[in-house]
Amino acid sequence: MAAAAFPPFMDGGGPVSAMLVAKLLLGAGHELLVVNVADEAKEEVYDGVPVRRLETLNLYWNYRVPRPAWKKAAWHALENFNPRAFLAMRREIARFKPDLVLTDSIENVNVATWGAARAAGIPICHILRSTFLLCWKGSMMRGGENCAGACGSCKATSIGKKAMSRLVDGVVGETDFIIARHVDAGYFSNAETRRIPGVVPRLAADAPRPAPEGRPLRVGFIGVHTPMKGPHVLADAARSLAGSGKAEFLIAGSGQDAYADGLMDRFPKAETRFLGWSDPDAFFPQIDVLVVPSLFQEPFGRVIVEAFAHAVPVIGARSGGIAETIEDGFNGYAVPPGDVAALATRIGELADAPEKVAALSAGALSSARRYLPPILSAAYTDFFDRLVRRADVAPDLAAGNARR
Known part of the structure; x- marks a missing residue:
């Protein structure tokens, strides 16, 4: 090899x-x-x-x-x-x-x-x-x-x-x-x-997640902070939801230029936590849904199946091979790449329907078994x-x- x-x-x-x-x-x-x-x-x-x-x-x-x-x-x-x-x-x-x-x-x-x-x-x-x-x-x-x-x-x-x-x-x-x-x-x-x-080497979750009742939806991003990975798209969606109490955002990973530095100012401060580099096994249990907003046409998108293995559903941009992994309404949703309004709408819908988050979690864990x-x-x-x-x-x- x-x-x-x-x-x-x-x-x-x-x-x-x-x-x-x-x-x-x-x-x-x-x-x-x-x-x-x-x-x-x-x-x-x-x-x-x-x-x-x-x-x-x-x-x-x-x-x-x-x-x-x-x-x-x-x-x-x-x-x-x-x-x-x-x-x-x-x-x-x-x-x-x-x-x-x-x-x-x-x-x-x-x-x-x-x-x-x-x-x-x-x-x-x-x-x-x-x-x-x-x-x-x-x-x-x-x-x-x-x-x-x-x-x-x-x-x-x-x-x-x-x-x-x-x-x-x-x-x-x-x-x-x-x-x-x-x-x-x-x-x-x-x-x-x-x-x-x-x-995926193993299922990291034993069961689907319970519905996130009585608190904001916890939305996560993990990866390199570069324009092609699209965290700024999530930042703009987060700003459109700021003050609503619907969601909070956990941002893992890092970058090395002005773009990465500027992300902290782009997300709503009161509802966002920047975690820096994070072990996926420690990160995924903290969130209800992962966002993969790539503008780059991903050959696969490994982070999606890693999320599934943790029973975490995914909202992903319909970029490259991402759309082949996400099944709308079963293990997550695909949205047009770069579409801030569509992303914010999906996040808001899930925040308003915690039982749907639980159903998507079950679909994500079921999907992980294929890998x-x-x-x-x-x-x-x-x-x-x-x-x-x-x-x-x-x-x-x-x-x-x-x-x-």
Whole structure:
């Protein structure tokens, strides 16, 4: 399993998702080695997962440290095919002798991994986590607006990625949205696709929440405080409800610029608590409903299923793959992205009908069961087995019969 990022190096939800998939596969009885890139070479067992960290294969390791523009441009050029990555990953594949090469996102480990696997005759499956293959920024946004498709500069800096994607046998997307975004752009022309959503390791709640009687509705946001995540939309909705006594707002997470600093002034002070970084297991029990107001077209939206696992319903923007997870009136509501009035209306409706909050909580907890390890490990095993058999390698990868 070649992973673009892996814990403890956390920058967004990708590393968490990669770790959960690794544990899912190990728990199903498969032998697995994670290979990823860091600032120095190291072999370790991290939280039960065997990991081989390679010293950066590109010009630098793109983890948080700012780089000059010329160096970024060279880094992105090499991401279209890095000969050094090809040689390194060919060595790792020859050393481990896998039945299948799984890439979990692809930056850093490079699309050359696909070439190395193909040269070794090993079938390849790729998990889509972002739009990095389409857009050098990985966001498909420009000037604060979502792009309908790849712009000229993104197409020019992704030619090699698109060409290399023809080598991939199978593609997993956590939503139909993220799969279609790539396939419609001409990527993965020879691959079979499968929607397998993100996993939640356990149900964190034993039962649905009781109706929030006799107090304001507790509305939460957790995440990075950036414009693309839309906390300002929630702030404006909160201001429109200020003084009504209907709701109070718990805001978890942080940011590092003037936008993040300004959020404190944008929310109504008397009805808002800023919590800073918060452990989700400590945060979710404090709220009645989570708001996910993303303006960015989310490939999945892991925080939604995490909320469901805590029996917390979600009001989410209908952005990207979010709408595939939220079922209106069952586990939450989807509203148009950026629509302050629609968001405020939904919050007000739930504040006025606490019994509806309890019903949505039951729906959220029921929905969370779809994302538990036994269901998703079976989905991955079935798909991997299909890819290996299609490649005429044919070991039985069913759980319990995996190569050890």
